[in-house]
Amino acid sequence: MPYSPLIVNPMRQELTSVGVQELTTPEDVDAFMNDKDGTAMLVVNSVCGCAAGMARPGIRTALEHERRPDRVASVFAGQDLEATAHARGYFDDVPPSSPSIAFFKDGELVWFMPRHRIEGRTADDVAADLRAVFDEHCATVAAS
Amino acid sequence: MGTFHQGKHDLHGITVVVETDGPDLFVGRVDDIDDRGVILLDADLHREGEAERSREEYLDRAARFGVFARHRRLVVPVDRVTGIRRLGEL
Numbered sequence: 001m002p003y004s005p006l007i008v009n010p011m012r013q014e015l016t017s018v019g020v021q022e023l024t025t026p027e028d029v030d031a032f033m034n035d036k037d038g039t040a041m042l043v044v045n046s047v048c049g050c051a052a053g054m055a056r057p058g059i060r061t062a063l064e065h066e067r068r069p070d071r072v073a074s075v076f077a078g079q080d081l082e083a084t085a086h087a088r089g090y091f092d093d094v095p096p097s098s099p100s101i102a103f104f105k106d107g108e109l110v111w112f113m114p115r116h117r118i119e120g121r122t123a124d125d126v127a128a129d130l131r132a133v134f135d136e137h138c139a140t141v142a143a144s
Numbered sequence: 145m146g147t148f149h150q151g152k153h154d155l156h157g158i159t160v161v162v163e164t165d166g167p168d169l170f171v172g173r174v175d176d177i178d179d180r181g182v183i184l185l186d187a188d189l190h191r192e193g194e195a196e197r198s199r200e201e202y203l204d205r206a207a208r209f210g211v212f213a214r215h216r217r218l219v220v221p222v223d224r225v226t227g228i229r230r231l232g233e234l
Contacts, residue, residue, distance in 0.1 A: 049157075095210040114210035116159035116173075116231045 002079045003047060011047060012076065014056045018063050021073040026086035029075065033090050036107030038070035039138050041130075042087060045076045046098035050119045055099035058118075058126025065131045067138040069103070101130070105137050153177040159210070160184075161203065161234070162220045163227040167192045169199055170220050171211045171231060181222040186213035207234035 002008070016022050020043065023029045032040070043059060045051055063072065075084040077098035088096050097115035104110065111133050118126055155174040162170040162182050172187025188211035190202045197205075210231075 095212045097210045100210075112209055114208075116210055120158050120230065120232060 002081070008047065008076070008079055011045060011052070011056070012074075015043065015045065015059065015074050018060050019072065020059070020063075021071070023073050023075050023083050023087065024080045025083050028073075029083050029086045029090075032071065032073045033087070033104075033107075035071065036104075038106070040071045040073070040104045041069040042102045042104070043072070043074040044084065044087070044096075044098045044100045044102075045074045045079075047078060048099070050115060051099040054118050054121060054123050054126050055101070057123035058130065059101070061123065061127035062130035062134065065134050066140050067131075067134040068141050069134065069138055103133050103137070110137065155228070155230075159231040161206075161227075161229045161231055162225055163229075164220065164224040165226050166224065169202070170218070171203075171206050172213070172215070172218070175217070177228075179222060180219055182220040182225055182228065183217070184215075184220065185217050187215045187218050188212060189215065189218075203234060207231060 012022055021032065023032055032042070043055070045056070075087045077084045091102060091109050094109070094112055095114070099118055100115055101113040102109055103112070113126070113129060117129070153174060153176050156176060157173065159171065159173045162184070164170070169190045170184060170187055171190070172184030175183040175185050177183065190197075190199065192199055
């Protein structure tokens with residue numbers, strides 16, 4: 001059963017406040033996933049400690065990097081059930097876990113961070129892994 | 145570990161590979177480890193050659209993507225356990 005929005009909203013805002021687009025419906029997911037140009041990162045958010053202590057802070061740090069995905073979005077496992085299930089349907093040969101992070105290039109899944117590569121690590125570890133993926137696949141973002 | 149999990153084994157909440165003295169290999173998230181054995185949640189079991197995959201092929205994919213949780217909860221008896229490794233370290 002989903003938690004109260006009072007509890008979950010800060011967990012959403014921790015990502016949306018740094019530009020992560022939140023996908024709360026299957027239609028949102030389709031719109032995001034059907035844009036196959038360039039690089040895209042999809043975060044499966046979660047209420048658990050791994051998301052709070054490692055995944056979300058690590059993602060926030062990584063998105064400060066000079067190279068970033070063209071588009072970043074999130075679905076919230078356990079909260080936006082249909083959107084999350086629909087998103088996972090785009091890579092249904094990957095076991096569901098949360099938190100987790102999927103990275104796409106030109107519509108293809110090229111990298112995945114499952115929960116077990118987040119648990120027991122630090123936010124800096126997560127950020128470092130993400131920066132390495134960004135360096136490999138993403139263009140430098142022009143300074144504004 | 146953590147505010148709400150005191151009293152649990154140090155590996156509580158960590159996804160591990162449990163090797164046994166037989167052909168079975170288990171992957172799951174540790175709930176606890178006690179004198180009964182390793183209590184795993186959201187676990188999978190692989191038997192050598194199952195789905196035409198070797199143990200190494202299975203673990204390679206598990207390390208990259210995780211496993212499908214075919215078992216909500218299972219206990220690997222202590223007398224069968226020959227090793228426990230963190231999946232994230234593979």
